[in-house]
Amino acid sequence: MQEGRTTTLARVAASAGVSVATVSKVLNGRSDVGPETRARVESLLAAHDYVARRAESPEAETTQHTVELVFHGPLTAYTTAILEGVVESGGERGIAVSVSVRPRRQPSPGALRPAAWARELADRGRRAVIDVVDDGQHGDLGALVRAGVPLVVIDPLSPPRKEVASVGTTNFSGGLAATQHLIELGHRRVGYIGCDPSAAFSQARTHGFRAACEAAGIEVPEAYVRLGTYEYAAGVAAGGVLLDLEVPPTGVFAATDEIAAGVLEAARRRGIRVPEDLSVVGFDDTAVAGVLSPPLTTVRQPLREMGRMALVTAMRLAAREQLESHHVELATELVVRASTAPPRTTA
Template sequence: MDAGPTGRRATLQDVAAVAGVSKATVSKALNGRDDVAGATRERVLAAVAELDYRPTTAGALLTQRRAVAVVFDLPASPYILKVLEGILAAATDARLDLVTRLAPDLGARRRRTVAREWIAEQRASGVVGIAGLTLSAPDALIDAAADAGIPFVMVDPVDTTNERMVSVASSNWAGARAAAEHLIALGHRRIGWIGGPEASGAAQDRFYGFNAAMDAAGLTVDPALVRADQFDVATGARHAHDLLTSADPPTALMAADDELAVGVLAAAHALGIRVPDDLSVTGFDDTSQAAWTTPPLTTVHQHLEGMGQMAVQALLTMAAGTWPASRHVELATSLTVRGSTGAAPATGTRRQDLVVDRSR
């Protein structure tokens, strides 16, 4: 909002007056100087948010173009890259610049002062909306953005139930259930699960979908065949090796994302296990690598570009002063069947003997 009764644009002096400090201290706080006490910096940032202060110096003229910021922890993920494609397309259509940001350190981002400083930096860069991609511990950032009047949308929320959050995700539960039902229809009864972090809402929903399909078919999920860990190839390979060399291995393995599934395929190959003759494998996401694995991966398709586009649309709606029709949007998923799944191996095969011999 404007600072004075005349409706004029807030000035540096207005911020100083509200914060109870000098103009020089305000300038130092906004420029990230380390000679400003934390409590003082927080008062300045609170005044900036209250007055909707925007710099009017010559240097600030460089930031007159509007931008969308995308913030994440792990930029190398194929999943992140596909969502970014959608965000870039939507931002381009809206004549917005796109800036990418690594989130503040995991411990630091939980601190209110750090979050407010980070949000203030984005505003000073011309950012009019922020999309967080599977971002851990985002609550302080969400709150700081809301206080500053900057829209913040989470894509695939990880570990937050923040009431101020707007999110875009996929129907993770339904997608995993469809993949499990596919394996059950192929005759698999001993199905293992390699999931993502327990703190991840998406990972939990996928696990619940798997459980729902097993329960509906009258099958029991063996706890010995369940793993929860990070979303990466090495993790999938490690857990798959352990499961496939156990005394009673699964005939199918469901992975909670494609990277985990790639690790499963690698472990099976190293052990001499044929996919899909001896083992069926499914993933989740349908990233570009899924069609190029050997064999091509059966996986749950998420409209990742659509999630990115939807996030930008929500940001623009909020920036215009209107809340989206729904604070939490889920896009439909579908199962893409490829060569990594097949009929369950006949009872009595000597697949485990082969595994034991190859792993010596």
């Protein structure tokens, strides 16, 4: 047992007035501990946020090839593509995938607190956890790390941490390519609709947009940049604000395909034609992009491959292999469809 874990057990034992062996019996579910003593020890374990690893338990043995895939909110086209990649990779390797949803910030009524949730996963014998788009603010990541459960985060909202493996994409290059595409078509009034400004991937896409404009000598008015959420409704609202400006942009780069879909709807409501009057570029290349009218020019993230890479990385960690890098970035690619064209006039 690691020194920190031994120290915690000793503190709990001292506080409860029992031996370390008694605390260990409680952790292992032994029946030869009185109910009052058991309740006192369990309360102190929870107070110390102690997470037991029970990799040797019979239950863990039966579920040793299961990985927990964690989402934070309802499934979208983006998360569904990642889910497919994880499940496909798991199927090829004989690994089961269990899916759960955790609150992003404020815990919902009845939701397990981070330490208890991590303890439950450890008790169930999960080999590893894959967490999708996590900001690390609610304590789940820390609880999993303390529990010693191998952890991989896909598209972390916060900068990658050394103790947590993560998989992402070249968001800066993607934002740069999307904006350069509009500029190369001849657009000089280029707007940007981004998402959570505190998210690392959102910051990278924003920096890519600004870098492309700066390199082309294009000044971006403050009113041309809108930041909000990832959803369709945010695209409708922010797109409407841009299109209602006295001098609106002729091209818009949206930080997600769902935002871009909202921009297309905002244009439709105003009788603005895409791409004749307005060009729109998205980011992700989810299933949504190909079915929009017109089909969306977008930056492709290899979402399925991200899921597959996360599964492989998680199992390498479970096997105690040394990773070459704690953060891996896969390449993005611009996919040109019918939502972009040269502007009718150059202003």
